[in-house]
Amino acid sequence: NAGVMQNPRHLVRRRGQEARLRCSPMKGHSHVYWYRQLPEEGLKFMVYLQKENIIDESGMPKERFSAEFPKEGPSILRIQQVVRGDSAAYFCASSRTEDYEQYFGPGTRLTVT
C-alpha cells in the first residue's frame, strides 16, 4: 500500500491562474480530508469528502475554492484565480471510515507569484 499520494508536490502559479491539486487516498479508504497550512501556522481543516459527496466544507473559503471526489479517480482541490495569499502547503488525508485514523499525504506546496 503506497499510502496517500498527492501531486504535484510543488506547484507554481501566477496570480489569476488556476491551481489543481490531486489526492489519491490509500487503498480501501473512502474518506478524504483536505487541510491547508499557511506559513507559521498549524494545519487547518478545509473540507471532508466521501465518494461523490461533499460532507463538510465549513473550512473552505467561500469563493474560488472547490473540491470533488469523483466515483473514479483522485480527489481534486481546485483554486481559481489564485492570489498570493493562497501560497501554502495543502495536505490531504484519508481514512477507512469517519472514526478511524487519518493518514496524511506528503502535501502539495503551492507558490503564487
Place this chain on the structure above:
Amino acid sequence: AQRVTQPEKLLSVFKGAPVELKCNYSYSGSPELFWYVQYSRQRLQLLLRHISRESIKGFTADLNKGETSFHLKKPFAQEEDSAMYYCALEFYGGATNKLIFGTGTLLAVQP
C-alpha cells in the same frame, strides 16, 4: 472557539535529556487529543492519542483537563526523535469530526 497552542517553535535538548513539548487547548466539550510527528522528508503520522494511553517510542502524554494541557514527554531524548511535533484536537462541528492543529514544535536533539 476551539484552539490548540504550542508555545515553543523550537526545543533543543541534548541526547539523554528529558523532553517536554507543551500543548494547551481551548474547547468547551470533551476533548480528544493527539500528537502527530513529521520526521525530515517524511509525511505527517500519528504518534499517540490520549484515549489509548499508550507509550509510543518512549513518549507519553497525559490529558490534564484542569490545566487544559496535553504535554508530550519523554524521559531520555534520542537523536532520532528530532522532528516536527504537532498537537491536534478533534472536535465535532458541522457534519463531522475535525482536527485542529497547533503550529508545531521543532525538536532538535543534539548529540
